[in-house]
Every structure is written in structure tokens, then in C-alpha cells.
Amino acid sequence: xxxxxxxxxxxxxxxxxxxxxxxxxxxxxxxxxxxxxxxxxxxxxxxxxxxxxxxxxxxxxxxxxxxxxxxxxxxxxxxxxxxxxxxxxxxxxxxxxxxxxxxxxxxxxxxxx
Amino acid sequence: xxxxxxxxxxxxxxxxxxxxxxxxxxxxxxxxxxxxxxxxxxxxxxxxxxxxxxxxxxxxxxxxxxxxxxxxxxxxxxxxxxxxxxxxxxxxxxxxxxxxxxxxxxxxxxxx
Numbered sequence: 001x002x003x004x005x006x007x008x009x010x011x012x013x014x015x016x017x018x019x020x021x022x023x024x025x026x027x028x029x030x031x032x033x034x035x036x037x038x039x040x041x042x043x044x045x046x047x048x049x050x051x052x053x054x055x056x057x058x059x060x061x062x063x064x065x066x067x068x069x070x071x072x073x074x075x076x077x078x079x080x081x082x083x084x085x086x087x088x089x090x091x092x093x094x095x096x097x098x099x100x101x102x103x104x105x106x107x108x109x110x111x112x113x
Numbered sequence: 114x115x116x117x118x119x120x121x122x123x124x125x126x127x128x129x130x131x132x133x134x135x136x137x138x139x140x141x142x143x144x145x146x147x148x149x150x151x152x153x154x155x156x157x158x159x160x161x162x163x164x165x166x167x168x169x170x171x172x173x174x175x176x177x178x179x180x181x182x183x184x185x186x187x188x189x190x191x192x193x194x195x196x197x198x199x200x201x202x203x204x205x206x207x208x209x210x211x212x213x214x215x216x217x218x219x220x221x222x223x224x225x
Contacts, residue, residue, distance in 0.1 A: 004155070043156075104157070106155045
């Protein structure tokens with residue numbers, strides 16, 4: 001059984017389009033995260049939600065909008081996609097919002113043409 | 114920023130040898146974690162060491178933490194081909210412990 005799942009696994013789209021990536025965790029965790037990993041493998045946190053409430057919002061363009069309908073889901077919607085948005089996006093979850101082990105999804109490779 | 118920096122960037126060893134990776138960070142922490150990422154996959158948690166601990170073991174993994182030098186090391190003993198992966202350290206930011214900072218990782222290749 002997959003603990004943290006993301007869809008789609010691959011996403012290829014044109015500049016200017018709007019796309020969404022979905023994330024679900026079945027671990028019963030309270031906190032979920034979105035990370036962006038660039039081509040140099042640098043992994044940077046974008047957002048964190050605790051029980052559906054936003055607790056971390058790094059310096060991310062407002063074209064990126066996370067949505068958490070319930071604590072098991074954290075989706076990422078991206079408007080007006082740009083070439084620089086090409087990366088692998090990882091969803092993760094943890095029991096609490098304090099420093100804790102994070103469980104990562106398999107990633108979504110986004111390619112903007 | 115608090116970003117952890119792993120060293121070396123890449124490491125290639127023969128199966129059976131030990132592999133040592135280092136991580137340096139900039140500000141105080143509550144804990145430091147090591148993660149593994151196989152090619153094309155998500156990160157998998159390996160081990161967590163708290164700021165009041167100096168050494169921790171888990172199977173073939175040994176992690177040390179020196180808070181005075183703001184550095185940590187991950188030792189993998191008796192390496193196997195299946196250990197081939199990228200290894201990342203993740204640090205929190207001390208008082209604001211709900212945010213993790215990762216570096217660019219060490220890419221380990223274990224040659225059979």
C-alpha cells in the first residue's frame with residue numbers, strides 16, 4: 001500500500017498553461033509538504049500545511065497555490081507555467097509540524113516546453 | 114540560509130568498502146536527519162540524530178554530529194551495490210523546527 005502518492009508521475013506541458021499535481025497520504029499524518037528539486041538535485045521546501053492550515057510559505061511565486069481539502073490531501077496548482085518551473089516536485093508528510101521524520105512521495109517530473 | 118551542504122558531491126567506491134559523507138550547516142538545530150534517494154524515486158528517511166546526541170547507529174549506518182563544528186557525517190560500512198543512491202542531510206532551523214533544509218546531496222556509486 002502506497003503511503004504517500006502523487007499524480008501524475010510525469011507532466012509535460014506548454015508555457016503559459018495551468019496544471020495541478022495531486023498528493024494523498026494514508027498514514028494519518030497531520031502535516032504535509034511540497035518540495036521542489038531542481039536539476040542539480042537541490043531540494044527546497046515550498047509549502048507546509050498542518051491540519052489543512054498553511055504554516056510554511058517560502059518565497060514562492062503566487063502562481064503556485066496549494067490547496068488542502070482535508071489533512072490527507074495537499075494539491076498544488078500552478079498557473080501560467082514558465083520554463084523555470086521545470087523540476088521534480090515532491091510531496092511529503094509527517095506526524096506533526098515539529099521536527100520529525102518526513103515521508104516522501106515518488107515525485108512528479110514537470111517539464112515545461 | 115540554513116541549507117545543509119554535503120561533501121563530497123560524488124563518491125565512487127568498490128563493494129565492501131566503507132563510504133563516508135559529510136554535511137555542514139550554518140545555524141543551531143534541534144536535530145539532523147539523513148535521507149537516501151534512489152534514482153527517479155522519492156527520499157527515504159534513514160536516521161535522525163538530535164542535537165544532544167553525538168553518535169547514532171542503525172544497521173550498517175553510523176551517524177555522528179558535532180554541533181560545535183556544525184557538521185555531521187554518515188558512514189556506510191561494508192557497502193553494497195544496492196547502496197548506490199544520493200544521500201541528503203536535512204536540518205531544521207533550531208527554534209523554528211517545523212522547516213527542513215536540504216542540500217544537493219552526495220551521489221554514491223558502489224561498484225560491484
